[in-house]
Structure formats: structure tokens, C-alpha cells
Amino acid sequence: MRRQLVCAVVATVAAIAMGSTETHARTIKLAFIDPLSGGMASITEAALNHFRFLIDKANATAALGEHRLQLDTYDNKLSTQDSVIQVQKAIDAGAEIVIQGNGSTVAAAISDFVNKHNERNPGKNVVYLNYAAIDPVLTNEKCSYWHFRFDAHSNMKMEALTNFMKDRPPIKKLYLINQDYSLGQSVRQTARTMLQSKRPDIEIVGDELHPLAKITDFSPYIAKIRASGADTVITANWGNDFALLLKAAADAGLKADWFTYYAGSAGGPTAVMRTGLDGRVFNIGEWHQNVPNAEMERFAAEFKAKYGHDWRYLNIRNVVEMLVRAINETKEPSATTIAERLHAMKHRSALGAEGLMRPADHQYMQDLYVYSFTRVSEATKYDEENTGWGWKTVAMIPVAQTMLPTTCKMERPN
Amino acid sequence: MLELIVISTLNGVLSGMQLFLMASGLTVIFSMLGVLNLAHASFYMLGAFFGYQISRWFGFWPALLIAPLLAGAIGAGVERFGLRRVHNSGHVAELLFTFGLAFAIEELVQIIWGKSPVDFRVPPSLDFPAFTIFSTNYPVYKMFMLLVSVAIFTALLITLKKTRIGLIVQAALTHPHMVGHLGHNVGRIFxxxxxxxxxxxxxxxxxxxxALVTQSNMAGSLGPILFVVVVVGGLGSLPGAFVASLLIGLIQTFAVSMNGSLAGAFGPLGAADEPTWLADIWGVTIAQIAPVIPYALLVLILIFRPMGLLGTRDT
Incomplete structure (x- = not known):
């Protein structure tokens, strides 16, 4: 009898002791909410693999000490309503970090929802990490303390692109074709305004908006571009809308210079290669495979060996690296402490370059590159999507030159 | 200008013939069986995915033969074991049955092939420009699509109007008992x-x-436009579907190439109205509303000519 009692006491004490050490080790849940079905699913899958790779690595190397990261996926079908439902579902499942990137309309809805949630549920906050939705309003008029953007927004990119175009005399007639939603509308507006001051001689011969993620055959649009006599096209199309646009251009044999935001995403390089426009398709981004850097080369190769496709987003590596740091620098990690740490975080990327999460608007600032797609050579070792063509840097924009002013009046919660 | 008209006409005819290729089966089923098959676009999707899978194993040409046979066999099975039973409960039950079937097929496709687009490519033997007009290339593959559509249209029309089988099928629709008494198996004909x-x-x-994108939501995005084709052409009329397909293909293509807007027609808005909701409507171009035009046409047809362009009975 006494023996049993002693056993029970020992067991209880042990249980309490173990419990108390375990309260520190936490599983931090990340909810990845993006279109996992439909035409945009292929680029989402690629981005998701990027996150999986980094998070598996972080857990395997115990980068967070005793804590662990857990990535759950939610399909928002590229719809704002579905996104909000999925965010709620994720929060109910215990997610503290929401990750989204594809679609700025969706991003605005999520940011709004996260704000409201955090206001109504003090102490149960959620932080939103945006790896790719680049409508400027998200860090300007609609900025939020809980939203952090890791990709340069479209005005920053357009500023860099137009600075590059300023010094290219051959441009005479320009065509704008964009998706009919917040980002596409913002890009067409900014392109017009910026070119008006930098290159008033360029004639804008077309300004097209087409439905987002609905068109399967772009040949009527290509016919229109050709009929306009444009020698240069600007497009912020992404995902299938880019790949199919360039596929139609290749089929019709349209010869023009292209300035793009997303020629590098899944399906894009293959379509560009088929146009045969060697060195005439320019893209703007934070990194490409032929930026010389031993660490990223090794890293991208390791990723490709595991997932069978190219590493595309330095941004995603920054997201996870900065998140890991934010968690490690706080004793009791939570959305609130993570947001506090990220708020003005300086970060040295895998390239060794300094970046900054600007506290005024939570827009990450980093070097940008303009690069063109061309046959691989000595300088461009790595090709994309096994096309035999790869990216080549034509201009590098240091971080200081990318810093556009913001209109954000950020309200910091108490 | 001439260039744009010629190219748009070509593009419009091409996309119209694509539409007809899909709408023809729907029309045949409706005119023969009187069943509006809401799952028709799903069989189109099944064809695309079967074609993708078989072309990976055996190549494109066997796929073009085997995939329709497979999908046709499934279709026949659906009629024999599903529709025929539901038929006794009337038209609403039939509609609901095919409506549910569409969802079932979509889920099934997602389970097997996933939700993202699959890499279904044009066969190399058809992947080169056929001809160049105003320095725009036309791929051979598009010409091939055109050819197949025309061939199917003529074959169907001849079978239905000129052959014995066609006559029996038509008779079975209006006088099933008589055809049965004459020794034909009406069930099997259906x-x-x-x-x-x-x-x-x-x-x-x-x-x-x-040519387009093979993905699990392709049925959902195509279904509505097929019904527009069939209704505008006249339910059950094959020539009607042909004309309507061409019409809708041309309308959509030409609409895309037009830049007109209310602002263009009546001048820009006054400063007072600039920030209001009116500004959005004022600035929208015809090109932007191109995808909606066929549905507007559908509504107009139903109001002013309910039997469709070439139809013989009211919808």
C-alpha cells in the first residue's frame, strides 16, 4: 500500500516536472493560404515547395532550439471570401502566422481580417507574412502593423524598370497589358505617370486590362498588340496569365521587347524561350540564379535535387530566416513578440547584402536586379526549367535607390 | 486596320470552331434524347485528362483515338445505369442527376491528377507555323483543330439526315414505341x-x-459558355450550334480588339463626377467587357427569339 503511494507521488512529481519543461518547447503553426487549385496552382505549388524545404531544414537542424515550425496549407481558390474563411479556419486550428503571396486583392482582404481579429482578440494575435503580393496600397493607404511584405512593391519595381528604360533610346511605342484587378490597375497607372516624366517621347499605343486568371487563349490580345505597332510591352501578369500570354506571342511570332514582373515564375521561362526573343525579355526581381554567389548556388542546387524544379524566390528564404531569428530572439515566442522583432529588423541575406524591414510601413527593402533572358553562356551558367536559357543581370539597383516614400500612418497596438 | 480585321476574323473563326467542337456533342444529346446534359463539359475535361495520360504512354495520335472511346464508354455507362433509371422521374431529376455528376467527375479528376494544370503539350509533328499572314504566324495545330471541327460537323450532319441510323435515331425520339415495335432496341439507341x-x-x-490549359477547373469555366452556344443556336439544332459558335467566337475576338468606351463616345466625365462610381463605368472599354458579351446575347435571345437562331421549338 505504502509502496503504491510512493510510486504515485513520484509519478505525479515527475509528470509536473516534465510538464513544466515542455511548456517552453512549442510548435509554432504557420498557415500557408494561397490558390492551390485552378490556373494559378502551379506557381503556388512552387512557392509552397520553397517554404517546405526551408521549414523542414529549420526543424531538422533545430534552428529554433526546442521549438518547431509546422506548415499547414489552405486553398483560397484566389477568392477573397474563401481566403477570409481559410484564415479563420487556420486561426481556429491554432495558427499564429499567416503566409500568403499570390494575389493582391486577396492580400488586402487577409490584412484587413487579421487586423480585425487582433483588435477583437487581444492576447491571441496573428501575424501576416506576405511574400509576394505587391500592390503598393498594402504598405501605404492600407498598411497594417501586423502585415509584413518581403517583396518589393510594384511602384518600387516600376521605378527601377523605368529608370532602366530611360536610357534605352529604341523604345518608341509602348503597350501595357495587365490583369484587371488591384495590382494590374496600379501598374498601368504608375507606368504611365513615371514614363511621362522620364520618357515623354514614348507613345503609349495600348493600355489593356484583361480578366484575372480566366483567359486560356491570348491570341486576340496579341493580334491587338501587333496591330498597334508596339515595339515594347510592359506586363505585370503572373502565373498562367503570363505563361499563356507569352505562349500566344510565341505562336504568333510577335517580336517586341518585354518588361515584366513575373517572367521567372513557373511556366514563364519555357514560354519566353519559345518566343525566341533572346535578350529581349526583361524582368525585375530581388534575385536570379545567375547572380554570382556560392551559397545561393549550392542552396538552389540542393533544392532542385530534392524538388525537381528551380529555386525562384530569395524572398522566401528571407521570410523564413527572419522569422526564425524573430522567434529565437524572444523568450516566449508569440505572434506579438514576433511582430515586435520583425518591426525594424535588419537582415543580411544569403547573398551577403543588407536589407531592412522598414518600420514606417513594414516594407522590406533590398537590392533589386533587372535581368534579361538569354541562351546560357559563361556568364549565365544556370538555365531555367531546363530550357537552355537563363537570366543575365543587366542592371543592379542598390537598396538605397529603391526606397520610395510611404504614406503609411501605422497604428501600433498597445 | 485591315490587318486587325483579317487577323481577328481568323482568330474568331478558330475559337468559334473550338467552341463548336465542344457544343456539338451537347446538341446531339439534347436533340436526340431531350436531355440537357449539365455534365457535358466534364466529359470534355475527362477527354483532356485521358488524352494527356494516354499521350504520355503511347503518344498523341493513339490518345486522340482511345480517349474519346473511353469517355464514350463511360458516357454510355452513365446513360445505361444512371440516366435511364432517373428518366422515369422526369426532366428535373435528369437535370439534377447530370448536375451532380459534374461535381463527382471534377472531384475524381482532382483526386487522380491533382488540382494544378498538367503538362499536356502539342505533339511535335503539329508544332510549327502553318502560314504567315501580315507577319503573324498561324500554328498548324490550330488549323488541325479547325479541320477536325469541320469534319465532325459534316459527318454528324450527314449521319443524322442521310443515313438509316440517323433516321431510326430521330424516329426513336418522337415515336419510341413504334420504333420498338419495328424491332429496334430503343434503349440501346439512346x-x-x-x-x-x-x-x-x-x-x-x-x-x-x-492548346488551352488542362486543369481540373476547365469544365467549370467552359460549361456556361457551352449553354450559351446551344441556346443561342437553338436547342437541339446542329446547324444552329455551328452558327452560334462562330458568332460567339467572332464577337468575343472582335470585342477584345476594340477600345471604345463611354468616355470615348461622349467625352470625359466632368470633374464633379470623376471620383464617383460613374467613373468606373465611364472608363470601361469594350475589350474589358468582352467575356460578358455572350451572356448578354443569351439574355437577349431568350427575350426576343426564345427558339434560338435556327431552332424549331421554344426553349
Whole structure:
């Protein structure tokens, strides 16, 4: 009898002791909410693999000490309503970090929802990490303390692109074709305004908006571009809308210079290669495979060996690296402490370059590159999507030159 | 200008013929069986995915043959074991049955092939420019699509109007008992027609798959426009569907090439109205509303000519 009692006491004490050490080790849940079905699913899958790779690595190397990261996926079908439902579902499942990137309309809805949630549920906050939705309003008029953007927004990119175009005399007639939603509308507006001051001689011969993620055959649009006599096209199309646009251009044999935001995403390089426009398709981004850097080369190769496709987003590596740091620098990690740490975080990327999460608007600032797609050579070792063509840097924009002013009046919660 | 008109006409005819390829099966089933098959676009999708899978194993040409046969067999099975039983409960039950079937097929496709687009490519033997007009290339593959559509249209029309089988099928629709008394198996005729209708959808799927995008929501995005074609052409009228397909293809293509807007027609808005909701409507171009125009046409047709362009009975 006494023996049993002693056993029970020992067991209880042990249980309490173990419990108390375990309260520190936490599983931090990340909810990845993006279109996992439909035409945009292929680029989402690629981005998701990027996150999986980094998070598996972080857990395997115990980068967070005793804590662990857990990535759950939610399909928002590229719809704002579905996104909000999925965010709620994720929060109910215990997610503290929401990750989204594809679609700025969706991003605005999520940011709004996260704000409201955090206001109504003090102490149960959620932080939103945006790896790719680049409508400027998200860090300007609609900025939020809980939203952090890791990709340069479209005005920053357009500023860099137009600075590059300023010094290219051959441009005479320009065509704008964009998706009919917040980002596409913002890009067409900014392109017009910026070119008006930098290159008033360029004639804008077309300004097209087409439905987002609905068109399967772009040949009527290509016919229109050709009929306009444009020698240069600007497009912020992404995902299938880019790949199919360039596929139609290749089929019709349209010869023009292209300035793009997303020629590098899944399906894009293959379509560009088929146009045969060697060195005439320019893209703007934070990194490409032929930026010389031993660490990223090794890293991208390791990723490709595991997932069978190219590493595309330095941004995603920054997201996870900065998140890991934010968690490690706080004793009791939570959305609130993570947001506090990220708020003005300086970060040295895998390239060794300094970046900054600007506290005024939570827009990450980093070097940008303009690069063109061309046959691989000595300088461009790595090709994309096994096309035999790869990216080549034509201009590098240091971080200081990318810093556009913001209109954000950020309200910091108490 | 001439260039744009010529190219748009060509593009419009091409996309119209693509539409017809898909709508033909729907029309055949409706005119023969009186069943509006809401799952028709799903058979089109099945055709595309079967075509993708088989072309990976055996190549494109066997796929073009086998995929429609498979989809047709499934279609015949659906008629024999599903529709025929539901038929006794009337038209609403039939509609609901095919409506549910569409969802079932979509889920099934997602389970097997996933939700993202599959890499279904144009076969190399058809992947080069056919001719160049105003320095725009036209791929051989598009010409191939055009050819197949025309061939199917003529074959169907001849079979229905000129052959014995066609006569029996038409008779079975209006006088099933009489045809039965004459020694024909009416059930089997219906099954055959449904099988052929779905096989036609699958042919369209195999051919359109590589040219457009093969993904699990392709049925959902295509379904509505098919009904526009069939209603505008006249329910059950094959020539009607042909004309309506061409019409809608041309309208959509030409609409895209037009930049007109209310602002262009009546001048820009006054400063007072600039920030209001009116500004959005004022600035929208015809090109932007191109995808909606066919549905507007559908509404107009139903109001002013309910039997459709070439139809003989009221919808």
C-alpha cells in the first residue's frame, strides 16, 4: 500500500516536472493560404515547395532550439471570401502566422481580417507574412502593423524598370497589358505617370486590362498588340496569365521587347524561350540564379535535387530566416513578440547584402536586379526549367535607390 | 486596320470552331434524347485528362483515338445505369442527376491528377507555323483543330439526315414505341447516342487540352459558355450550334480588339463626377467587357427569339 503511494507521488512529481519543461518547447503553426487549385496552382505549388524545404531544414537542424515550425496549407481558390474563411479556419486550428503571396486583392482582404481579429482578440494575435503580393496600397493607404511584405512593391519595381528604360533610346511605342484587378490597375497607372516624366517621347499605343486568371487563349490580345505597332510591352501578369500570354506571342511570332514582373515564375521561362526573343525579355526581381554567389548556388542546387524544379524566390528564404531569428530572439515566442522583432529588423541575406524591414510601413527593402533572358553562356551558367536559357543581370539597383516614400500612418497596438 | 480585321476574323473563326467542337456533342444529346446534359463539359475535361495520360504512354495520335472511346464508354455507362433509371422521374431529376455528376467527375479528376494544370503539350509533328499572314504566324495545330471541327460537323450532319441510323435515331425520339415495335432496341439507341455525344466532347478535350490549359477547373469555366452556344443556336439544332459558335467566337475576338468606351463616345466625365462610381463605368472599354458579351446575347435571345437562331421549338 505504502509502496503504491510512493510510486504515485513520484509519478505525479515527475509528470509536473516534465510538464513544466515542455511548456517552453512549442510548435509554432504557420498557415500557408494561397490558390492551390485552378490556373494559378502551379506557381503556388512552387512557392509552397520553397517554404517546405526551408521549414523542414529549420526543424531538422533545430534552428529554433526546442521549438518547431509546422506548415499547414489552405486553398483560397484566389477568392477573397474563401481566403477570409481559410484564415479563420487556420486561426481556429491554432495558427499564429499567416503566409500568403499570390494575389493582391486577396492580400488586402487577409490584412484587413487579421487586423480585425487582433483588435477583437487581444492576447491571441496573428501575424501576416506576405511574400509576394505587391500592390503598393498594402504598405501605404492600407498598411497594417501586423502585415509584413518581403517583396518589393510594384511602384518600387516600376521605378527601377523605368529608370532602366530611360536610357534605352529604341523604345518608341509602348503597350501595357495587365490583369484587371488591384495590382494590374496600379501598374498601368504608375507606368504611365513615371514614363511621362522620364520618357515623354514614348507613345503609349495600348493600355489593356484583361480578366484575372480566366483567359486560356491570348491570341486576340496579341493580334491587338501587333496591330498597334508596339515595339515594347510592359506586363505585370503572373502565373498562367503570363505563361499563356507569352505562349500566344510565341505562336504568333510577335517580336517586341518585354518588361515584366513575373517572367521567372513557373511556366514563364519555357514560354519566353519559345518566343525566341533572346535578350529581349526583361524582368525585375530581388534575385536570379545567375547572380554570382556560392551559397545561393549550392542552396538552389540542393533544392532542385530534392524538388525537381528551380529555386525562384530569395524572398522566401528571407521570410523564413527572419522569422526564425524573430522567434529565437524572444523568450516566449508569440505572434506579438514576433511582430515586435520583425518591426525594424535588419537582415543580411544569403547573398551577403543588407536589407531592412522598414518600420514606417513594414516594407522590406533590398537590392533589386533587372535581368534579361538569354541562351546560357559563361556568364549565365544556370538555365531555367531546363530550357537552355537563363537570366543575365543587366542592371543592379542598390537598396538605397529603391526606397520610395510611404504614406503609411501605422497604428501600433498597445 | 485591315490587318486587325483579317487577323481577328481568323482568330474568331478558330475559337468559334473550338467552341463548336465542344457544343456539338451537347446538341446531339439534347436533340436526340431531350436531355440537357449539365455534365457535358466534364466529359470534355475527362477527354483532356485521358488524352494527356494516354499521350504520355503511347503518344498523341493513339490518345486522340482511345480517349474519346473511353469517355464514350463511360458516357454510355452513365446513360445505361444512371440516366435511364432517373428518366422515369422526369426532366428535373435528369437535370439534377447530370448536375451532380459534374461535381463527382471534377472531384475524381482532382483526386487522380491533382488540382494544378498538367503538362499536356502539342505533339511535335503539329508544332510549327502553318502560314504567315501580315507577319503573324498561324500554328498548324490550330488549323488541325479547325479541320477536325469541320469534319465532325459534316459527318454528324450527314449521319443524322442521310443515313438509316440517323433516321431510326430521330424516329426513336418522337415515336419510341413504334420504333420498338419495328424491332429496334430503343434503349440501346439512346445509350449509343449518349455515348457518341460524350465521346465528341472528349475529342474536343483531347484536341483543346494542349492548346488551352488542362486543369481540373476547365469544365467549370467552359460549361456556361457551352449553354450559351446551344441556346443561342437553338436547342437541339446542329446547324444552329455551328452558327452560334462562330458568332460567339467572332464577337468575343472582335470585342477584345476594340477600345471604345463611354468616355470615348461622349467625352470625359466632368470633374464633379470623376471620383464617383460613374467613373468606373465611364472608363470601361469594350475589350474589358468582352467575356460578358455572350451572356448578354443569351439574355437577349431568350427575350426576343426564345427558339434560338435556327431552332424549331421554344426553349
Amino acid at each position: 445509350m449509343l447516342v449518349f455515348g457518341i455525344g460524350t465521346a465528341l466532347a472528349a475529342v474536343a478535350g483531347v484536341i483543346a487540352g494542349p
